[in-house]
Amino acid sequence: MLFLGKKMEEHGMDVSMVDSPEVASSIWKDDFYSSSVIPHVPALSNSGRRVCGNIQCTGSWSAPWRNRKRPVFETQWGCSGRCVLELVRAALRRESGEKAVDEDVSQHQHRMPLGLLLLSQGWITHSQLQNALRIQRGQGGRIGEILIAECGVNADYVARGLSLQWNRPVLGAHGFSPRSMALVMPKVFVEQFGMLPLRVAGSRILYVGFEDRPDASVLFGLERMSELRVESGLVKTEEYHAALRSLLEDKVVETREEFCGEVDALAVRITAVLEQKQPVASRLVRMRQFYWLRLWLETRSLRGFGNLPQSSEDMMDYVFRMS
Ligand SMILES: [Zn+2]
Structure with a gap:
């Protein structure tokens, strides 16, 4: 976030604009890959x-x-x-x-439930939320997914809601190379923690995406293992799963x-x-x-x-x- 905020300032942009691929690629256009x-x-x-x-x-x-x-x-x-x-x-x-950085904090920290947050932003209606909660009570599942799948809510709104809820940017999967990202860490961590390495920018920052719940504790571990600054954000469900599939198929x-x-x-x-x-x-x-x-x-x-x-x-x- 720190880095992102700084980059955004340099470019005179609002962090909420980062989910646009054009904006994001212009932000990172100066970053280059180099070997060391x-x-x-x-x-x-x-x-x-x-x-x-x-x-x-x-x-x-x-x-x-x-x-x-x-x-x-x-x-x-x-x-x-x-x-x-x-x-x-x-x-x-x-x-x-x-x-672990967030073990004490985030487990007890109050976060506004996603449904309420989306409602407060005017991105869903009362009846969409009530409908989704009724379905969740009946069959379980995550409220964001239910809203998209059953209540006709745009996936962009759910991603933005999660972004607000966790105070993290929405990251796109553009520039994602499964071949190099599959080498970042063992698959078991991708599966267990839902963390998806997305790309290395400027050869010093590793971007990691989550579908719905960033885990600061494991990010800290990855940061120390990789010796790169690790920045995290939320990735839209569809994009996340497509990238995840190709990553899990690649050589580790x-x-x-x-x-x-x-x-x-x-x-x-x-x-x-x-x-x-x-x-x-x-x-x-x-x-x-x-x-x-x-x-x-x-x-x-x-x-x-x-x-x-x-x-x-x-x-x-x-x-x-x-x-
Ligand atoms: Zn000795």
């Missing part, structure tokens, strides 16, 4: 040798046979399995303590999904993965009930916008679901 190599290289000592990232490490020279370039976990290299375990434990402490980073009972066992498991796969870079973030470990297996996989992979080659994702 991200330094993920752990520190070297004065003598030029790689330093163990575990601050409690005592035996950094005791394993001369160990590869000094890998495994790298979050820009740190561990001189032994024990030291890697300490690095992983510290990351897990950080992630489990990470107060190879993903292993595992269940894990508790954090100590998870630390051991992640360490085993790092020791086995020997990544040149890796990162761990929590996405609500999941821990997402992304591995860059070779140096050439470290090219992209922020941390986004350019191909599925030499990349690997692990998704640990906490039960």
Whole structure:
């Protein structure tokens, strides 16, 4: 939103105009794609040798046979399995303590129900709302969808209503490339959280769309994993589902999904993965009930916008679901 607001000001526009594709493409016409190599290289000592990232490490020279370039976990290299375990434990402490940004706020925050909001804007009539609520009581479902499908309400109004309700812009799916967006994150997050990566603008901002409910907590996780600024908005139902379908059909980073009972066992498991796969870079973030470990297996996989992979080659994702 911040970025969008700024861009809008530069162009002297109102944020509500962003849902027009012509306006949106003119806003982003100056943004260009460029490739960059991200330094993920752990520190070297004065003598030029790689330093163990575990601050409690005592035996950094005791394993001369160990590869000094890998495994790298979050820009740190561990001189032994024990030291890697300490690095992983510290990351897990950080992630489990990470107060998901909206967990406290939005679950308790009052939002005007969508139906009332649409009514207050004059975008639907009393009888359309009553009709939709009656249908919802009978068969369930989401009020926005019912209004569109059963009550003849224009999908644009529902999208604008959601945009007001969540204070987020309406985003179009123009410029959407399923091939590159499918690599942004494991499919399980697209499915679980309804988050749809839309495009990278100016090689530093990742736009993510939701159908009806932006999730600030997982956006925060994605922001830290991608090292891009993540901006979110609402996407019109039809457009959303069309883009979602093509994204889910495209090739993704190879993903292993595992269940894990508790954090100590998870630390051991992640360490085993790092020791086995020997990544040149890796990162761990929590996405609500999941821990997402992304591995860059070779140096050439470290090219992209922020941390986004350019191909599925030499990349690997692990998704640990906490039960
Ligand atoms: Zn060490």
